[in-house]
Amino acid sequence: MIDVSVIGCGNMGGALITGLAQAGNYDITAYDVDPDAFEAIEEYADRTTTDLEDVRDSAVVVLAVKPDIVPLVLEDLDLRAEQTLVTIAAGVSTDVVASETDASVVRVMPNLAARTRNMAAAVSWAEPDENVKAMLSDLGEFVVVDEDLMDVATALNGSGPAFVFYLIGAMQQRAAEEGLDADDARVLAAQTFKGAAETVLRSEESIEDLIDAVCSPGGTTIEGMEVLWDSSVESDVGDALSAARRRSAELAEEAEK
Incomplete structure (x- = not known):
């Protein structure tokens, strides 16, 4: 049983609490200054608290608050050397924390799919932490990256779900318009x-080869792909990712001032 406290029960903190509860093997304390924040996660946390003292003995403490709140929490959070503090705040470097x-x-960029244990996460650490490794594995897939790549990871897997939701919505809307x-x-x-x-995760084939496998000469898929190949959608999606990366870098600069 891993003793975990999550500071901040908003969307991302709540997703982590929900996923860990479903995985089992975690004793979860949820902290927030706003008692109303517990409504969505109360059934998943072993305990809820508005007293920061209640999280100070956990083996792993997850700091799931907005970047500008991080310094305020750290002022009152007194942890020992044998504990692990996981920060998920975009743009806040390990050195600052x-x-x-x-x-x-340990710095982690998770995403909301933690809620269903399908999370994609990037992690940066000086040394692998076995408790954090277990948590990330139980919540989905993770990769280890150098911290100077966290801005692009933030854009890719942190912001990426919103981009995917947008594309799902576009396909849903047009299919509905077609009847x-x-x-x-x-x-x-x-x-x-x-x-x-x-399919991508389980295959060693390139994305291009997977597309070819769906396309038959003269068939429906290649007709649609011709529209995409002739459009700017590839660069537009890339531009969205780059914009998110730039904002992550700006947040890092603001946090270090």
Whole structure:
């Protein structure tokens, strides 16, 4: 049993609490200054508290607050060297956090799919932390990256779900306009993304080869792909990712001032 405290029960903190509870083997304390924040996660946390003292003995403490709140929490959070502090705040470097605590600091960029244990996460650490490794594995897939790549990881897997939701919505809307029931279109669009993603994860084939496997000469798929190949959608999606990366870098600069 791993003793975990999550500071901040907003969307991301709540997703982590929900996923860890479903995984089992975690004793979860949820902290927030606002008692109303517990409504969505109360059934998943072993305890809820508005007293920061209640999280100070956990083996792993997850700092799941907005970047500008991090310094305020660190002022009152007194952890020991044998504990681990996980920060998920976009743009807040390990050095900034480590200067304010005795605990080992691990930086993670998760995403909301932690809620269903399908999370994609990037992690940066000086040394692998077995408790954090277990948590990330139980919540989905993770990769280890150098911290100077955290801005692009933030854009890719942190902001990426919103980009995917947008694309699912576009496919759902057009299918509904073509006559399909909107709810049916939502299911088919979402499951298509899920299945395609699983195929990529389980295959060693390139993305191009996987596209070719779906396209038959003169068939429906290649007709649609011709529209995409002739459009700017590839660069537009890339530009969205780059914009998110730049904002992550700006947040880092603001946090270090």
